[in-house]
Amino acid sequence: MQMRAKWMLLVVVCFTMLLGCAKSQTTETSTSANKEPETAQTTPAAEEPIELQFYYPIAVGGPLTKVIEDMTAKFTQKHPNIKVNSVYTGSYADTTTKIQAGIQAQQPPDVAVMLSTELFSMLDTNAVIPLDDFIAKDSSFNKEDIYPAFMANSQVEGKTYSIPFQRSTIVLYYNKAAFKEAGLDPEKPPTTWEELTQYASKLKKDGRQGIEIPGSGFAYWMFQLFSLQNAKDVNQNLMSEDGKKAFFNTPENVEALQYWVDLSKKHKVMPEGVIEWATVPTDFIEGKTAMMIHTTGNLTNVKNNAKFDFGVAFLPMSKQYGSPTGGGNFYIFKDIDPKKQAAAWEFVKFMTEPEMAAQWSIDTGYVGVRKSAYETELMKKYAAEFPQALVARDQLQHAHAELSTHNNGKVSKALTDQIQAALTGTTDPATALKKAQEDADKALAPFNK
Structure with missing residues (x-):
């Protein structure tokens, strides 16, 4: 009888302890749930992997395919969730032909460099998107930093459809x-x-x-x-x-x-x-x-x-x-996943950042499309050693839009x-x-x- 009383007392104690633990766990769960939005804001989920097809032409001498590959590799280092498949597509004319074929087959690239003069043709086929929403929402991108002479072949009726890149x-x-x-x-x-x-x-x-x-x-x-x-x-x-x-x-x-x-x-x-x-x-x-x-x-x-x-x-x-100005601009295509369009914008923005524009100009001879590219220490040093690099940029004050x-x-x-x-x-x-x-x-x- 005494043993049974002790056993009953032990059961009651254990039940009470379990009840207390359950209550404590409920309280902690409730508190954690209340803090979840704050945690979500400070610890973002891993970004979804995205793969982009990028077409680009070459119209000048030199090993520019390697330059492009190096630039895209740097982009991937900065954005490990975005893989850019760089596809050299020949001359500007070859590139246009391949892109038009892709558009007709409803398989355009995600992003491409084409002649800036292809703007009206791309609009006639409803193939590219305006970039103004991306620009408006992105405080890190300053459209006014791009030389106006280059923007002349990038805009129609107040809308921006392409971003200058390899311009001359x-x-x-x-x-x-x-x-x-x-x-x-x-x-x-x-x-x-x-x-x-x-x-x-x-x-x-x-x-x-x-x-x-x-x-x-x-x-x-x-x-x-x-x-x-x-x-x-x-x-x-x-x-x-x-x-x-x-x-x-x-x-x-x-x-x-x-x-x-x-x-x-x-x-x-x-x-x-x-x-x-x-x-x-x-x-x-x-x-x-x-x-x-x-x-x-x-x-x-x-x-x-x-x-x-x-x-x-x-x-x-x-x-x-x-x-006339000349060369190619970045275009982002219309009939692709919006997530790919957003990733393509990140790529375009990266490829035209001041430091990248300066390095691209040094590696090729093309004009750095952003004014701030010439304020980088990289470009200042290069221009001091090789002033010929500034002639094409200085001539922009006398430049006009290429035939388009x-x-x-x-x-x-x-x-x-x-x-x-x-x-x-x-x-x-x-x-x-x-x-x-x-x-x-x-x-x-x-x-x-």
Whole structure:
């Protein structure tokens, strides 16, 4: 009986202790539940892995695929949940063709670098998204930090559809050793069309041209520089801002094309016919031409390979200085997962950060698209050692939007075909631009109803 009483007392004690533990656990659980939102805010969940397809072209000399791969690797280090598959897609034209095929198959890349001039074409196919919401919500990105001349090919009707990346102006390269040999001051490059002709005449000799200007690949772009320099006012360009009209057949443009043709046909300071895009920088590096007009995107290629001292200068002018901007922008595509669009924005933002823009400019010769890139210690040091790196940027004050219209492929081809016809002597400049205008008007007719 006594043993039973003791057993009963032990059971009661144990039950009481268990009840107390349960109450304590309930209280702790309740307290923990009340604090859960605060914990969620301070300890975010692991980010979901995302994979991006990134297409990019290369249009200049040098091992730029490695540069791009290094940049994307740095991005992944900073954003380990985002894997970027960088796909080199050839030339700008090849890249556009592959992207258009992907759009038609409803399998576009997630993000790509394309010519800034493809903006209207991308809008016509409803292929890309505006980036204004990302920009508005992202205090770390300052659109005003990007040079306005580059933004001209990035916006339509107040909306931003692409972010400048590998951007350029056209510049004059000249061989200082050849200048000295010809009795020219190596620190005074030609500043006018007349001087350009005179200098080229003095520089030409057996085995060396006075100047070379490419007529393939981007003939319309090269012609645009002459057009802007000979325009009757600084606001005159080859197209309207809305991309619905082209202005090829003007007296000023006929004069501009005639000057280009005369460099070879009349003055004999340049090879006749169409000079290939890639041939010109090779000829310059090898000393086969004393001067060349080409993209600043070849600057690092020339710097690394030329065995002589060279200069870089503003393009010589007719009535005013002028150069079209050029190069590629980042686009984010429409028919992809919104999470991928957000990840693509992080990638675009990273690739155009001041430090990255500065390093990209140093590695390639392209202009650092952000003003703050030139305030970095990296760029300040480089520019002090190699001031030629600042010429294309400084020329932006005289730069204008590159030729870009609706149905851009047909419009630019219409102009390119006729420029090349004039350069090869199969037609004259006036007839060439008249035909280019007619073909452009037909291509743009559906957009002017």
